[in-house]
Amino acid sequence: MARLLKINRQFEAFLDQIDEIAILFPKYLDKEDKAFYIESDNGTKQLKIKQKLNIGSHMKYVCQLTNDIEFGKTYTILDESDTKTDLQIGSVIRSNYFDKQFAYDGYDLGAAYFKDHTAFKVWAPTATSVKLRLYHQDKTEFQTFTMLRGDRGVWSISIEGDFEGLFYTYLACVNLVWREAVDPYATAVSINGEYGVIIDKQKIAVPPVKLQPFENKTDAVIYEAHIRDFSIHEDSGMINKGKYEAWLETNTTNKQGDSTGITYLTELGVTHIELLPVNDYEEVDERNPFGAYNWGYNPLHFFAPEGSYSKQPTDPYKRIIELKSVVQSLHKHELRVILDVVFNHVYSKEDSSFEKLVPGYYFRYDANGLPSNGTGVGNDLASERYMVRKFIIDCAAYWINEFDVDGFRFDLMGILDTDTMQQVQERIHSIKPDAILLGEGWNLNTPLPFEKKAIIQNAHKVSSIGFFNDQFRDxxxxxxFSVHDCGFVYTNLEKNERMKLLISGSPHMFSEPHQSINYVESHDNHTMWDRFYSFSPYEENEIRMARHRLATSIVILSQGIPFLHAGQEFFRTKNNVENSYNSPDEINWIDWSRRSSFKENVEYVKGLIHLRKLHAAFRLPTAQLIQKHVVFNADHPQLLTYRLEEVGHLGPWSTIYVVHNNHFHQCFTLFLPKGEWKMVANPAKIIVEDPIFVNGNVEISKIGTYVFVRN
Incomplete structure (x- = not known):
């Protein structure tokens, strides 16, 4: 590896602004008549000391530059005693000047393979030298090439020959330190992501299945699942347990003969499958994939699929083809695919390719120059910087174009900025107009200004993106965050007024209903079944099931986009483990035997989804239509009741009357308006195909949801 001039760093110098150098000098060596000089190919010039600060064990000298610094070159700082140090790239890298100077618009970063040559490009504007290193598949070095610096800090090289299948890395020298990094734009990687891999893109083609355009976002019913959880249970009936290829298996059943897997999803009636992260992540050894478990929120490589779900993790082609096949398998069953993406942090800041190639640029820092930690994992990606934003947009577009996915769920989206998310939605919808975008809009403690955060309070700035509605959930x-808090389903009448807003698409939070992702359970936190058990451990199971069913029915029948956690429909449990991100399979798996044990509830949820699909009044696409058609009743203050009026043009019934009853051991008489009414749903069954005729007075005596319709 290349060696540079040895410089004794008795003190350090940093370029903090384009015209300003900060010098940190040990106090014990300091004296009154200090002087500093900058040495380059053009000679030596004295620096003007603007400020001298006492910062503990060091003195900080702020010096004025009179000549422009040229990035990519090495400069030496000297003092009056001829003690030398190198000029390191400091906080200037996070300045607007730097962003404008090195903003690169090309779509050619990464490796581009051709039979007779391969071209490589990497963005590393602060590097003084960059090399491309090729390896054989046994990891022995093949050859190292010196790359050429071009416009905007992009280094490139084109090497003649056929290099398919070889591994590659970049070596970048920044601040006199050489670091080896995997290409951030690598679309194929070796096992455990140790190297990028040169592949022929023609060999990863999987024929796409054409789907009809998805008309309204509110027509979606999202079902969240984890690749491994889906099939790993012994009673899943699937052969390729824990693998991508389990998602290709059809007509699978559990031991009781009930459907499982992709066939079950089709029968359930959901429209979109949201997959927890499938890009390459840390903490699961791909050589021994069942030796550990992880949800996947430890991103390592953003463009390449995770290998632990592959049947052949050593084959960089195989995992790509397998994941593409999962998407098309779901498409064949009219199921669309949303990917959970983690653009808010990396697993390890110091070990990331971002930090090795352009130290200090990709991450957000606080006023004291320390890495911000709004994510809680030690680093926040600085999406507001041009090349970070470009990376996020390029990556999302790649998954849409190459894998034909149908949308994204942005983990901890509140870390990201609204300008980035605006550009994401524009780019994605220019490729696939009916793609669904949603994210976690929590206001996290990161230095980004409040008005720039992609949070619920700024939802109006990203009008095409949905937000997980935590008010709906709680x-x-x-x-x-409080297991003792009493929700609506536990007869909390104080929440009735807020429930009316939630059922109406949350107009107090969002301008349009598609921005409200309505849910009561996801992979995070306790499952609803476990939470209810913790809240009231001595309650009879039948009553707990009724409350659970009521909560799910509100999710499915409310205005907005319903979101279900896999297995929620058969009372999924994680044995009261709240944060199961690295818990064993026995905690995280989908227990397919419960699909049979609670078959009646599965049928109930299936019926609710069918009911929502049957009549568009349950999924009105605009706030204006909701205001026109949704009318709440004041006649029964202890019940939550509302009508969907004048909706005959939207489905088979002109008026729909919905009742959500959260009372146990109480009986109410509901007075329906004049006319011939039929009951199509009660707390026990969905009876759309065989409705019950009712007169004007109806007894409401069980916890749950009732739906009455009039032609």
Whole structure:
């Protein structure tokens, strides 16, 4: 590896602004008549000391530059005693000047393979030298090439020959330190992501299945699942347990003969499958994939699929083809695919390719120059910087174009900025107009200004993106952060007024209903079944099931986009483990035997989804239509009742009357308006195909949801 001039760093110098150098000098060596000089190919010039600060064990000298610094070159700082140090790239890298100077618009970063040559490009504007290193597949070095610096800090090389299948890395020298990094734009990687791999893109083609355009976002019913959880249970009936290829198996059943897998999803009636992260992540050894478990929120490589779900993780082609096949398998069953993406942090800041190639640029820092930690994992990606934003947009577009996915769920989206998310939605919808975008809009403690955060309070700035509605979640089932908080389903009448807003698409939060992702359970926190058990451990199971069913029915029948956690429909449990991100399979798996044990509830949820699809009044696409058609009743203050009026042009019934009853051991008489009414749903069954005729007075005596319709 290349060696540079040895410089004794008795003191350090940093370029903090384009015209300003900060010098940190040990106090014990300091004296009154200090002087500093900058040495380059053009000679030596004295620096003007603007400020001298006492910062503990060091003195900080702020010096004025009179000549422009040329990035990519090495400069030496000297003092009056001829003690030398190198000029390191400091906080200037996070300045607007730097962003404008090195903003690169090309779509050619990464490796581009051709039979007779391969071209490589990498963005590393602060590097003084960059090399491309090729390896054989046994990891022995093949050859190292010196790359050429071009416009905007992009280094490139084109090497003649056929290099398919070889591994590659970049070596970048920044601040006199050489670091070896995997290409951030690598679309194929070796096992455990140790190297990028040169592949022939023609060999990863999987024929696409054409789907009809998805008309309204509110027509979606999202079902969240984890690749491994889906099939790993012994009673899943699937052969390729824990693998991508389990998602290709059809007509699978559990031991009771009930459907499982992709066939089950088709029968359930959901429209979109949201997959927890499938890009390459840390903490699961791909050589021994069942030796550990992880949800996948430890991103390592953003463009390449995770290998632990592959049947051949050593084959960089195989995992790509397998994941593409999963998408098309779901498409064949009229199921669309949303990918959970983690653009808010990396697993390890110091070990990331971002930090090795352009130290200090890709991450956000606070006023004291320390890495911000709004994510809680030690680093926040600085999406507001040009090349970070470009990376996010390029990556999302790649998954849409190459894998034909149908949308994204942005993990901890509140870390990202609204300008980035605006550009994401524009780019994605220019490729696939009916793609669904949603994210977690929590207001996290990161230095980004409040008005720039992609949070619920700024939802109007990203009008095509949905937000997980935490008010919906917590008001219905009780606060996620207090197991003792009493939600609506536990007869909390104080929440009735807020429930009316939630059922109406949350107009107090969002301008249009598609921005409200309505849910009461996801992979995070306790499952609803476990939470209810913790809240009231001595309650009879039948009553707990009724409350659970009520909460799910509100999710499915409310205005907005319903979101279900896989297995929620058969009372999924994680044995009361709240944060199961690295818990064993026995905690995280989908227990397919419960699909049979609670078959009646599965049928109930299936019926609710069918009911929502049957009549568009349950999924109105605009706030204006909701205001026109949704009317709440004041006649029964202890019940939550509302009508969907004048909706005959939207489905088979002209008026729909919905009742959500959260009372146990109480009986109410509901007075329906004049006319011939039929009951199509009660707390026990969905009876759309065989409705019950009712007169004007109806007894409401069980916890759950009732739906009455009039032609």
């Amino acid at each position: 008001i219905i089932k009780g606060s996620t």
